[in-house]
Amino acid sequence: DIQMTQSPSFVSASVGDRVTITCRASQDISSWLAWYQQKPGKAPKLLIYTAFTLQSGVPSRFSGSQSGTEFTLTISSLQPEDFATYYCQQAKNFPALTFGQGTRVDIK
Amino acid sequence: EVQLVESGGGVVQPGGSLRLSCAASGFTFSSYEMSWVRQTPGKGLEWLSFISDSGRAVDYADSVKGRFTISRDNAKNSLFLQMNSLRVDDTALYFCARDLRSRYGANYFDPWGQGTLVTVSS
Numbered sequence: 001d002i003q004m005t006q007s008p009s010f011v012s013a014s015v016g017d018r019v020t021i022t023c024r025a026s027q028d029i030s031s032w033l034a035w036y037q038q039k040p041g042k043a044p045k046l047l048i049y050t051a052f053t054l055q056s057g058v059p060s061r062f063s064g065s066q067s068g069t070e071f072t073l074t075i076s077s078l079q080p081e082d083f084a085t086y087y088c089q090q091a092k093n094f095p096a097l098t099f100g101q102g103t104r105v106d107i108k
Numbered sequence: 109e110v111q112l113v114e115s116g117g118g119v120v121q122p123g124g125s126l127r128l129s130c131a132a133s134g135f136t137f138s139s140y141e142m143s144w145v146r147q148t149p150g151k152g153l154e155w156l157s158f159i160s161d162s163g164r165a166v167d168y169a170d171s172v173k174g175r176f177t178i179s180r181d182n183a184k185n186s187l188f189l190q191m192n193s194l195r196v197d198d199t200a201l202y203f204c205a206r207d208l209r210s211r212y213g214a215n216y217f218d219p220w221g222q223g224t225l226v227t228v229s230s
Contacts, residue, residue: 034216043222044217045218046219050212087152091215091216095169096169
């Protein structure tokens with residue numbers, strides 16, 4: 001299976017901060033990567049797919065980028081509603097789809 | 109509003125069975141593939157199973173292959189997961205999710221239901 005490794009596991013940040021989360025795939029997944037946001041007690045929500053494409057309705061402060069097998073989710077200016085846990089997911093290797101372990105973004 | 113609502117979770121003994129349901133509304137259910145994903149504090153998010161829009165194509169993660177069966181009833185806008193031979197490590201929050209494979213070219217999930225909790229314990 002393709003391993004997805006997120007870093008850091010935890011981020012403490014303030015409103016207005018720029019936050020960057022990284023996800024590294026254990027092998028080439030092309031751009032078949034998604035990012036999800038999950039708030040406590042809620043289901044995950046799709047933010048970005050195919051590494052860069054913003055899902056409809058997602059604020060433009062969220063963006064995705066890629067360098068080889070390393071993917072980045074950036075929140076350009078953290079808002080109060082962005083405090084959550086973020087997961088990456090590779091969609092290259094079906095039916096062995098895998099997720100990262102999550103990055104929790106907490107209030108400093 | 110697109111909505112998915114799971115039900116059927118509960119407490120079951122090891123070796124037992126449960127059938128989860130997912131009621132869909134707000135979209136043309138028969139036009140979308142669907143998946144089941146579970147979440148545990150220890151293992152995080154784990155994709156389990158996929159079913160095509162017609163129900164003719166299905167697939168499973170190795171961890172549940174041979175024990176779990178996915179199915180759907182398009183006339184009733186419903187998705188199911190029959191879980192047999194349950195083990196303690198199947199304890200998790202189970203989500204159904206709309207699978208965007210035919211629209212986005214890969215298995216991305218949006219939206220998800222709120223989840224139903226399955227506890228396997230003696």
